[in-house]
Amino acid sequence: MATRPTNERDRAAHWSSVYERNRPDTVSWYQRDPAMSLALVEALGLEPDTAVLDVGGGTSPLLPALLDRGFVDVTVLDIAEAALAQSRAVVGEDPRARWIAADLLTWVPPRRYGLWHDRAVLHFFTGDEVLAYRRILDAALSPGGAVVLATFAPDGPEQCSGLPVTRYGPQALAGLLGEGFELADARVEDHTTPGGAVQRFTWIVARRSGSARMA
Numbered sequence: 001m002a003t004r005p006t007n008e009r010d011r012a013a014h015w016s017s018v019y020e021r022n023r024p025d026t027v028s029w030y031q032r033d034p035a036m037s038l039a040l041v042e043a044l045g046l047e048p049d050t051a052v053l054d055v056g057g058g059t060s061p062l063l064p065a066l067l068d069r070g071f072v073d074v075t076v077l078d079i080a081e082a083a084l085a086q087s088r089a090v091v092g093e094d095p096r097a098r099w100i101a102a103d104l105l106t107w108v109p110p111r112r113y114g115l116w117h118d119r120a121v122l123h124f125f126t127g128d129e130v131l132a133y134r135r136i137l138d139a140a141l142s143p144g145g146a147v148v149l150a151t152f153a154p155d156g157p158e159q160c161s162g163l164p165v166t167r168y169g170p171q172a173l174a175g176l177l178g179e180g181f182e183l184a185d186a187r188v189e190d191h192t193t194p195g196g197a198v199q200r201f202t203w204i205v206a207r208r209s210g211s212a213r214m215a
């Protein structure tokens, strides 16, 4: 197992190397159709001009899928520039899409977003990193904004991309958001990797109340 990167330089090196060495459709988290994300976003009933932030979005097909559904303000943030270059190559220059190359844990959000989406990023973080993640989520999310989080489930894999992960059930994920958020939905999903392995994910959707955690 690779050593867990604990600083920005090592995190960037790890993830850049992953995307430089692997085709996007061969990584374990690859999905051709981001069906669960789209179902949960649709259930939220967001306006198409809602500002969407996909943290650690990498080369996910969620960005083009949201553009196809009429969203006009979608940002993908990722630490791996190689991933963002691949995403940009798929979508092409499009005023509705933005790509931010940054380490989420040190990023200072320049604006607010109405939806924070995270599939398989939070679970890499531990201790102070989780606290930083929560602070940044608070700073980035609009009052009344929605959060969609997906991590490996308690009976899911113990590692991803050679790194250990923290596994969460819905209550633990909701507890991480804490007061000021209302749990709207929780799901379990079995994701099949390109190699045929089944990975169980926990998904939650929560709404920010708009008062307790205002930045």
Ligand SMILES: C[S@@+](CC[C@H](N)C(=O)[O-])C[C@H]1O[C@@H](n2cnc3c(N)ncnc32)[C@H](O)[C@@H]1O
Pocket: 011, 015, 016, 029, 030, 031, 055, 056, 057, 058, 059, 060, 061, 077, 078, 079, 080, 083, 102, 103, 104, 105, 118, 119, 120, 121, 124, 160, 161
């Ligand atoms: C398991 S992949 C999931 C990618 C994408 N969310 C998806 O579902 O296809 C984890 C992603 O998080 C990104 N990542 C990891 N640590 C990060 C950090 N500290 N800041 C921003 N992105 C990060 C990686 O580069 C990678 O694209």
